[in-house]
Amino acid sequence: MMTTAITETHLSHLPLLHRGKVRDIYEIDDRHLLIVATDRVSAFDVILPTAIPGKGAILADIANFWFQRTQNIIQNHCSTMDLREVLSDAADYKCLKNHAVIVKKMHNLPVEAIVRGYISGSAWKSYQHNRQICGIALPAGLQQAQQLPQPIFTPSSKAAVGEHDENVSFEVIVEKIGRELAEQIRQVS
Known part of the structure; x- marks a missing residue:
């Protein structure tokens, strides 16, 4: 069981594009992004000081479940690229494998x-x-x-x-x- 919360990621081999309230987004190449769901907690648009270990993994699982479940209803940004190709460092992969997803770059709607x-x-x-x-x-x-x-x-x-x-x-x-x-x-x- 994970006891250390992931509050911020630092992947030196990838440019950090955005650090949101909960997710960190890195650029893989001109067509793909790496989205990491951290254990940061946001409520009422405020990042709270205490993270919850494993929260990001659960958030990623729920999102992936619904993206898969609705893929026949609406196009989504999920990619089939292997996470091991992007997180080639064993320590990074072990730490982030349940928190990170690779997605296709798409136009973001406000x-x-x-x-x-x-x-x-x-x-x-x-x-x-x-x-x-x-x-x-x-x-x-x-x-x-x-x-x-x-x-x-x-x-x-x-x-x-x-x-x-x-x-x-x-x-x-x-x-x-x-x-x-x-x-x-x-x-x-």
């Missing part, structure tokens, strides 16, 4: 696609303010953590480290990426 079945968190705060979530009117009398009458698509902006993701209306997403792509994201979600 959108977080969220589907809610229950009203909680930022959705609850928004509902209390004006009975709406992301511009979607909801019935009066809902209680915190209550199941919604039907699932709703509530996109948010994808903020940089130190900034907060913001819930936005579908029309804001349309303005950012165009109606056709926004509709596709909502439909697939």
